[in-house]
Amino acid sequence: MTPSPGYPLHRPELLDRLREGDALLVRTMPETKAFGAGEHVIAAEERSETVYRLQTGWLCRTRTLPDGRRQIIAIFLPGDLCGVRSMLLNPQPEGLQCLTPATVSLIEQSRLAELVRMNGSVALRVMWQLSEDERRLHNSVIGLGRGNADERIASMLVDLRERLGQLGLATDDGFRLPLTQQQIGDYLGLTVVHVNRVLRRLRESGVVSLAGKAVTIHDWAALESIANPVLDVFERRAARRRTARA
Amino acid sequence: MTPSPGYPLHRPELLDRLREGDALLVRTMPETKAFGAGEHVIAAEERSETVYRLQTGWLCRTRTLPDGRRQIIAIFLPGDLCGVRSMLLNPQPEGLQCLTPATVSLIEQSRLAELVRMNGSVALRVMWQLSEDERRLHNSVIGLGRGNADERIASMLVDLRERLGQLGLATDDGFRLPLTQQQIGDYLGLTVVHVNRVLRRLRESGVVSLAGKAVTIHDWAALESIANPVLDVFERRAARRRTARA
DNA sequence: CGTCGGCTTGAGGGAAATCAAACGATGTGG
DNA sequence: CCACATCGTTTGATTTCCCTCAAGCCGACG
Numbered sequence: 001m002t003p004s005p006g007y008p009l010h011r012p013e014l015l016d017r018l019r020e021g022d023a024l025l026v027r028t029m030p031e032t033k034a035f036g037a038g039e040h041v042i043a044a045e046e047r048s049e050t051v052y053r054l055q056t057g058w059l060c061r062t063r064t065l066p067d068g069r070r071q072i073i074a075i076f077l078p079g080d081l082c083g084v085r086s087m088l089l090n091p092q093p094e095g096l097q098c099l100t101p102a103t104v105s106l107i108e109q110s111r112l113a114e115l116v117r118m119n120g121s122v123a124l125r126v127m128w129q130l131s132e133d134e135r136r137l138h139n140s141v142i143g144l145g146r147g148n149a150d151e152r153i154a155s156m157l158v159d160l161r162e163r164l165g166q167l168g169l170a171t172d173d174g175f176r177l178p179l180t181q182q183q184i185g186d187y188l189g190l191t192v193v194h195v196n197r198v199l200r201r202l203r204e205s206g207v208v209s210l211a212g213k214a215v216t217i218h219d220w221a222a223l224e225s226i227a228n229p230v231l232d233v234f235e236r237r238a239a240r241r242r243t244a245r246a
Numbered sequence: 247m248t249p250s251p252g253y254p255l256h257r258p259e260l261l262d263r264l265r266e267g268d269a270l271l272v273r274t275m276p277e278t279k280a281f282g283a284g285e286h287v288i289a290a291e292e293r294s295e296t297v298y299r300l301q302t303g304w305l306c307r308t309r310t311l312p313d314g315r316r317q318i319i320a321i322f323l324p325g326d327l328c329g330v331r332s333m334l335l336n337p338q339p340e341g342l343q344c345l346t347p348a349t350v351s352l353i354e355q356s357r358l359a360e361l362v363r364m365n366g367s368v369a370l371r372v373m374w375q376l377s378e379d380e381r382r383l384h385n386s387v388i389g390l391g392r393g394n395a396d397e398r399i400a401s402m403l404v405d406l407r408e409r410l411g412q413l414g415l416a417t418d419d420g421f422r423l424p425l426t427q428q429q430i431g432d433y434l435g436l437t438v439v440h441v442n443r444v445l446r447r448l449r450e451s452g453v454v455s456l457a458g459k460a461v462t463i464h465d466w467a468a469l470e471s472i473a474n475p476v477l478d479v480f481e482r483r484a485a486r487r488r489t490a491r492a
Numbered sequence: 493c494g495t496c497g498g499c500t501t502g503a504g505g506g507a508a509a510t511c512a513a514a515c516g517a518t519g520t521g522g
Numbered sequence: 523c524c525a526c527a528t529c530g531t532t533t534g535a536t537t538t539c540c541c542t543c544a545a546g547c548c549g550a551c552g
Contacts, residue, residue, distance in 0.1 A: 010336040045479070063384070065475045069392045073384050088370075088377045089254060093478040094384060120363075124334075130376050131334045137383040138309070138319050138340060144390035145435030146315045149508070180530060189391030194508055196532060229311045232339045233291070395540075426498060440540055442500060 008135060008234040014124060021125030022079075028115065029053055029105035035098045042083065044095035051112050052082045057102025058178055062186070063094045072187040074136060075099070077163050081129040087113065100178045139232055144189045147230040149198045152188040154227035155235070157208060157215065162238040172245065174216040220246040254381060254480040260370060267371030268325075274361065275299055275351035281344045288329065290341035297358050298328045303348025304424055308432070309340045318433040320382060321345070323409050327375040333359065346424045385478055390435050393476040395444050398434040400473035401481070403454060403461065408484040418491065420462040466492040 009015065032055065035041060041059060042048045059076040073094060076082055082096055087109045107115075116123045139159070143152045160177065164170040179187070185195045203209045207222045217223055224239040231239060255261065278301065281287060287305060288294045305322040319340060322328055328342055333355045353361075362369045385405070389398045406423065410416035425433070431441045449455045453468045463469055470485040477485060 008335060010334070014334070061384075063388055063478075065388075065392060067475055069475070071388050071391045073387050085377045085380050088257075088260070088374055089381060090257075092381075093480075117366075117369075128334055130380075131331045134331050134376075134380065134383065135335060137380065137387065138307075141319050141383065141386050141390060142309055142311075142317050144387060145317045146311060181532095182530075191509060192531085193510080193533090197508090200532080229313055229315070232309075427500095428498075437541060438499085439501090439542080443540090446500080 008132065009128070017121045017124050018128055021119070021121030021123070024119060025053065025081075025107070025115070025122055025125055026105065028111075029107045032103055032105045034103045035101065037098055037100050037102075039098050040095050041098065041102075041104060042086075042092075042096040044093060045091050046095075047091045048083060048086050049090075049109050050106050051084055051086075051109055052096070052104040052106060054078050054080050054082060055103045055105055058099035059102055059104075060097055060099050060183075060187075061094045062097050070186045071189070072183060074133065074140070075160075075187065078167055078169075081126065084112075084126060084130060099183065135232070135234075139230075139235070142232075143230045149188070149190055149194055150202075150226050151230045152190065153184070153195070153198050153202070154223050155230045156184070156188060157217070157223065158227045158231060158235055158239050161215075161217070161242070162235060165238075172242075173218070174214060176213050177210065177215045178213050254378065255374070263367045263370050264374055267365070267367030267369070270365060271299065271327075271353075271361070271368055271371055272351065274357075275353045278349055278351045280349045281347065283344055283346050285344050286341050287344065287348075287350060288332075288338075288342040290339060291337050292341075293337045294329060294332050295336075295355050297330055297332075297353050297355055298342070298350040299353070300324050300326050300328060301349045301351055304345035305348055305350075306343055306345050306429075306433075307340045308343050316432045317435065318429060320379065320386070321406075321433065324413055324415075327372065330358075330372060330376060345429065381478070381480075385476070385481070388478075389476045395434070395436055395440055396447075396472050397476045398436070399430070399441070399444050399448070400469050401476045402430070402434060403463070403469060404473045404477065404481055404485050407461075407463065407488070408481060411484075418488075419464070420460060422459050423456065423461045424459050 009018070035057075041052060044063065054076050056078055059080075059082060061073040061076075061082075062070060063073060064070045082104075086092055112122075112126070116126055136159075139155070143155055147155065161170050161175055164175045169175060181195045181199070182192045184190075185192045188195070190198075199208075199210055205222070207219045207226070208215060208217050210216075220239070220243045224236075224243050227239065228236065255264070281303075286292075287298060290309065300322050302324055305326075305328060307319040307322075307328075308316060309319060310316045328350075332338055358368075358372070362372055382405075385401070389401055393401065407416050407421055410421045415421060427441045427445070428438045430436075431438045434441070436444075445454075445456055451468070453465045453472070454461060454463050456462075466485070466489045470482075470489050473485065474482065
């Protein structure tokens with residue numbers, strides 16, 4: 001559940017402290033809360049004095065436009081810290097919503113701030129989260145701004161497979177993807193209809209298949225070559241490792 | 247040059263400390279460096295142990311895909327801190343490039359880290375920057391994922407007008423926009439050709455005109471109503487203030 | 493004076509959206 | 523237990539927004 005080797009981090013010597021910080025944080029967040037799929041951990045425009053650490057399940061940041069268009073801005077997996085930004089910017093225009101049933105542990109912002117001040121490892125852990133969030137947002141911007149539908153879908157699969165792999169939640173050739181095609185569309189800036197068509201093409205060309213919630217990657221090399229242009233260095237490295245193994 | 251009232255910040259009582267932190271930071275960054283338009287402050291994939299505070303000019307984060315497609319991920323204006331993330335993730339896949347001639351002041355990451363530990367106001371200043379960067383990235387994701395060309399251009403203009411206004415670099419009805427149409431396209435995920443067409447339409451309908459580098463906003467209400475769906479709360483508030491005044 | 497970068501406009505094409513409808517699984521209440 | 527509603531997926535037909543390709547224009551600059 002904690003950052004592990006291979007994670008995007010340029011100074012491996014920090015890894016131990018990062019884990020230490022995470023462990024310490026978890027220990028000081030005994031209170032947990034459970035949510036059902038679709039529930040809001042924080043509603044849009046709602047004030048929140050709490051920072052969450054996702055323990056199980058999937059969360060996302062979403063924004064719904066006045067006319068109903070919807071965008072999933074980021075996807076959070078177990079281990080991620082959510083809501084650090086709200087320490088300064090509150091309420092945020094975005095909601096934090098459950099994609100699956102989820103459990104989170106809680107900490108008051110003020111308490112976390114204090115911990116960060118007192119303990120360098122916790123500070124490192126928080127910094128790493130902010131840094132990682134930003135990396136992912138950059139990648140989203142690249143994909144949405146310059147990627148076509150195929151590239152967006154392929155890179156999403158590569159990215160999620162890598163993140164889930166770090167958590168021990170993926171096998172060599174697949175993982176569980178608890179998103180509806182509508183939600184995939186909302187994440188990638190596409191319509192359901194088009195997501196469906198792209199997935200069909202990928203299935204028919206034997207690259208990946210999505211049966212229900214189960215993703216199976218049949219041809220890593222092909223998937224990587226589709227996603228490649230919009231991957232960042234870290235993702236590309238991870239994808240190549242996969243390709244090599246297959 | 248420092249964060250001022252009206253800035254996206256939910257606790258106005260922090261404003262003074264924020265300014266204090268910024269002032270302190272500036273005082274400990276006596277060394278400055280000048281760059282020409284187009285020059286790279288940090289090249290893509292280059293290691294950097296330095297954090298920059300932009301003093302004058304415009305910078306941007308960019309990524310160029312292997313096949314030449316280019317995306318401007320973020321635009322930085324005077325007062326912004328750039329490169330904080332590189333403390334943990336280094337080198338980054340993105341470059342930091344000058345959109346205009348620019349001067350920056352420098353500080354070593356390690357020295358900044360120490361300052362942050364020692365001084366709460368500086369820590370606040372750094373946190374605020376991270377928070378603000380993320381807010382802007384969220385907005386980019388919304389615009390790129392769900393906005394059409396008109397909305398993207400209108401919201402860019404509203405956003406820049408607001409940020410420049412805070413810096414005293416905009417008048418009530420306009421500002422200087424030192425971007426080529428190509429760069430606007432790279433920022434908004436559009437082609438030059440299309441940017442040009444949208445700008446023409448906006449000009450012909452008497453909403454805004456871009457003559458050379460000078461933006462003049464003729465009809466705030468119209469611009470706001472185009473941009474509105476993809477604006478966040480803060481931008482919307484700012485745009486309404488403008489509309490009311492005009 | 494020629495060239496180069498940026499702006500502008502036209503014609504045509506294509507990727508993805510929209511509109512519309514059917515299908516299968518799941519659930520549920522009479 | 524079956525009729526029926528709901529939710530997600532799938533597919534077809536049509537439209538539209540934006541891209542691509544192409545070329546002309548203008549001002550700056552050597």
